Amino acid sequence: MTWVKTAEVTFSGSSAVNIDGCFSSAFSHYVVTRNLLGSVNNENLNVRLRVSSTDDSGANYRRQEIDAASTTIAGVRATGESSWRCGLGRCLTSQLGYSQTRISNPFEAVRTTAWTDWSYNADSTIGLNRIVMAHDLTTSYTGFSAIPASGTITGTITVYGLKESA
Amino acid sequence: MSTPTVVIHDALTGETVVRDMTPEEIAQREADQAAAAAAKQAADAEAAAKAAAREAAITRFKALGFTDDEISALVLP
Numbered sequence: 001m002t003w004v005k006t007a008e009v010t011f012s013g014s015s016a017v018n019i020d021g022c023f024s025s026a027f028s029h030y031v032v033t034r035n036l037l038g039s040v041n042n043e044n045l046n047v048r049l050r051v052s053s054t055d056d057s058g059a060n061y062r063r064q065e066i067d068a069a070s071t072t073i074a075g076v077r078a079t080g081e082s083s084w085r086c087g088l089g090r091c092l093t094s095q096l097g098y099s100q101t102r103i104s105n106p107f108e109a110v111r112t113t114a115w116t117d118w119s120y121n122a123d124s125t126i127g128l129n130r131i132v133m134a135h136d137l138t139t140s141y142t143g144f145s146a147i148p149a150s151g152t153i154t155g156t157i158t159v160y161g162l163k164e165s166a
Numbered sequence: 167m168s169t170p171t172v173v174i175h176d177a178l179t180g181e182t183v184v185r186d187m188t189p190e191e192i193a194q195r196e197a198d199q200a201a202a203a204a205a206k207q208a209a210d211a212e213a214a215a216k217a218a219a220r221e222a223a224i225t226r227f228k229a230l231g232f233t234d235d236e237i238s239a240l241v242l243p
Binding site for chain 2: 006007009011013014015016017018019020021022044046053055057076078081082083085143147149150152159
């Protein structure tokens with residue numbers, strides 16, 4: 001599998017980052033990575049799908065997550081939300097946080113699905129979280145927004161299309 | 167307080183624009199934050215209720231003569 005960069009944006013002190021035109025018919029599956037600092041520690045970095053330069057903020061986002069912290073493993077399911085909560089993980093103030101989000105079929109007129117793996121490893125703790133996500137509509141999307149639940153974010157978001165190797 | 171800003175990147179042209187959020191975007195942001203606060207409050211209340219029920223169950227097991235090890239085997243985390 002080859003990763004082909006379709007978008008990359010670097011920003012500072014932003015309350016939202018909108019990326020248009022990163023999804024197209026050229027790819028079915030995408031990976032979104034980010035290296036970010038948040039102005040609010042451990043804040044959720046939510047995701048909204050986007051088309052025609054407009055966020056889809058309808059209550060059509062669902063997620064199932066599993067969170068492992070020490071010996072405690074917790075599960076959460078939510079439906080009818082207006083964004084994928086934690087779709088790009090959470091932001092830390094003290095060190096760059098990494099996550100990887102895979103988004104499948106955003107451009108096709110089918111339900112978009114996604115999953116995210118991210119870890120939190122600052123402030124003398126460590127844990128991991130996996131979230132699987134789906135959208136209820138069969139809309140074709142061309143981009144997405146990254147939205148911190150509060151505060152601002154500084155860093156880089158990169159989008160790759162996944163291409164089958166010969 | 168300064169107006170929140172939004173970054174808009176067009177992957178097709180490579181152009182990036184930074185601008186203040188519109189009143190509609192600010193309203194959406196405030197609605198998102200209110201919804202998140204309400205969801206957290208509900209989740210906290212549910213977690214507290216579960217914790218209280220768990221403690222009540224442990225107390226009742228002990229009253230019945232179960233040991234701590236036996237209770238740990240019966241009561242999931």
